[in-house]
Structures are given as structure tokens and as C-alpha cells.
Amino acid sequence: MLKIKAIHIENFRGIRKPVVISLENNNGQASSALIYGQNGTGKSSIVDAWEWFNTGKIKYLAKEGVSPSDYPHKASGGIDCYLQAEFTHPTIQTVKSLYNKTKITTPTLSGNFSDFKILSVY
Numbered sequence: 001m002l003k004i005k006a007i008h009i010e011n012f013r014g015i016r017k018p019v020v021i022s023l024e025n026n027n028g029q030a031s032s033a034l035i036y037g038q039n040g041t042g043k044s045s046i047v048d049a050w051e052w053f054n055t056g057k058i059k060y061l062a063k064e065g066v067s068p069s070d071y072p073h074k075a076s077g078g079i080d081c082y083l084q085a086e087f088t089h090p091t092i093q094t095v096k097s098l099y100n101k102t103k104i105t106t107p108t109l110s111g112n113f114s115d116f117k118i119l120s121v122y
Contacts, residue, residue: 002119003030005086011076012052012083012099013045021046053083053097054120056107068104085116092116 003023010018019042025031035043048058052071061070072081081099095111 001089002092002116003088005088007046007050008084008086009046009049009082011073011079011081012049013071013073014040014042015045015049016073016075019046049083052107053085056097056105071104072099087116089119092119 005022005024007021007023008018009015009021021033021035023031023033035046037043048061048071051058057068058066058071069078072078078099078101082096084094084096086094092112092115095113095116096109097113098108098110100106100108
């Protein structure tokens with residue numbers, strides 16, 4: 001079973017500075033995260049980043065005519081646009097999807113991404 005420890009997002013859509021969402025408390029036990037904020041603060045960008053991480057695209061944005069070239073935050077120039085997930089799994093500890101400026105539909109994957117895809121239910 002895959003349990004997420006933390007999610008790191010940077011330069012993705014409305015998120016410019018690194019955001020870390022921890023799903024463990026100070027004792028290392030599983031906990032929940034609540035995401036709230038005013039309009040335009042990046043809440044939807046978190047969900048969009050997770051969908052992109054799992055599928056390589058964002059379905060509702062594609063229907064609205066948004067291109068993968070629009071996924072990086074505008075001020076980033078497409079550099080360091082990523083989602084990284086940390087897991088409690090013994091062989092899948094960290095998996096990262098990094099936006100690839102030269103091939104925008106194919107992110108650069110690192111970690112044990114193939115096993116992550118097998119074990120994840122999205």
C-alpha cells in the first residue's frame with residue numbers, strides 16, 4: 001500500500017514558491033491536510049499538479065484549450081516546475097515529475113515511477 005508522507009510543488013500554474021504539504025504529524029504518524037485560502041492563492045493548482053503527476057495532463061484544462069506549455073508558473077520560464085511525492089513504501093520512497101521545456105508533453109520522471117504507477121490508484 002502506498003501512503004504519502006509529503007508532496008512538494010514548485011513553479012506549477014499558480015504556485016511560484018515551493019509548497020510542501022505534509023501528511024504526517026511531528027511523530028511521523030499519518031495525518032490529514034486541509035487546504036484553504038482566498039481565490040487565486042493556488043488551491044486548484046495543487047489538485048492540477050497531482051493530476052499532471054499521475055496522468056501527464058490536466059483533462060479539464062485541455063478542454064478549455066490550455067496547453068501543457070501553460071503549466072509552469074509564468075515567472076519561472078519553465079524552470080524547476082515539478083511535483084515530488086514522498087512515500088512510506090520501502091521501495092518507492094521519492095518520485096518526481098519535472099516539467100520538460102524541450103518536450104512539454106513528456107515530463108522528466110525520477111525515482112521508482114513505474115512501480116508508483118502500478119501501485120497508485122488515481
